[in-house]
């Protein structure tokens with residue numbers, strides 16, 4: 001089946017709501033036509049700068065304004081990152097994703113350090129991905145030149161529901177960042193979260209926004225919200241495994257060539273539930289006992305699960321070839337010292353304000 005870029009919300013909703021067995025069968029068929037069904041990529045997510053973020057994302061324990069008890073850390077050193085990447089490689093990961101709790105990337109010393117981290121990880125023959133907030137075209141090109149394989153920037157939800165979760169930046173800035181990444185040769189990783197109180201229409205709306213991008217993102221993480229005490233979404237009900245499988249299957253059908261990532265929320269899923277997600281087309285997981293700040297299954301547990309399901313970890317650079325890293329001294333790009341005006345809609349989201357005004361927990 002050819003990859004389509006003109007999916008409508010109704011078509012996607014019709015797929016999402018198919019009888020379960022039919023949906024699963026169709027997704028598994030599309031999956032087999034485009035991927036090896038017994039191969040799953042193992043990635044490691046490394047928080048290189050934790051907490052203290054200026055944004056108000058309602059799901060995020062790293063937002064400085066909520067009282068979640070997450071301890072903030074300055075940017076890790078290149079050596080620390082190298083040690084963590086080596087550990088991840090030994091444990092079987094083929095991709096390391098570095099996350100920094102920033103609104104956007106700022107030109108300067110910290111960004112130069114991140115570029116060096118990218119070179120270091122790429123030279124360990126691991127796919128290197130970054131999630132650093134909004135970036136400009138020049139910053140994307142500098143990351144590409146350093147050897148970045150993928151840039152993650154999630155749409156989070158539909159454009160309509162995004163406004164119910166975040167007020168400090170607009171949905172169009174997410175799309176602009178993806179556009180900037182596309183101007184470099186870095187692949188795009190962009191997905192979202194279910195279980196934030198959104199409707200099925202919103203889930204379909206997010207998949208419309210992602211699948212109508214041309215080219216479609218090479219990687220789409222589907223997260224189940226992990227409600228964290230102190231965040232505005234702390235009281236959300238756990239998303240059901242059936243919704244998760246439906247979302248993954250639908251993502252697989254509308255984005256056949258994409259790597260679909262079964263991301264946050266796995267600790268609340270049984271092995272049987274995760275197996276259904278793999279059958280429905282998920283072909284990547286994050287390993288390690290933490291996903292940035294939220295819990296995640298232990299690597300050994302995952303390896304046991306792989307063994308019992310007969311799954312093999314994907315080798316690095318199977319989908320796209322590795323790029324060479326150019327040293328800082330040989331770079332053809334400059335630090336432009338840009339100060340882009342990313343939006344700040346500032347509309348009122350009651351539950352975000354309520355969470356912000358709550359007293360800090362007594363220690």
Ligand code: SF4
Nearest residue numbers: 053055057060063101
């Ligand atoms: S999701 Fe990212 S941008 Fe939003 S508050 Fe958390 S760290 Fe900041």
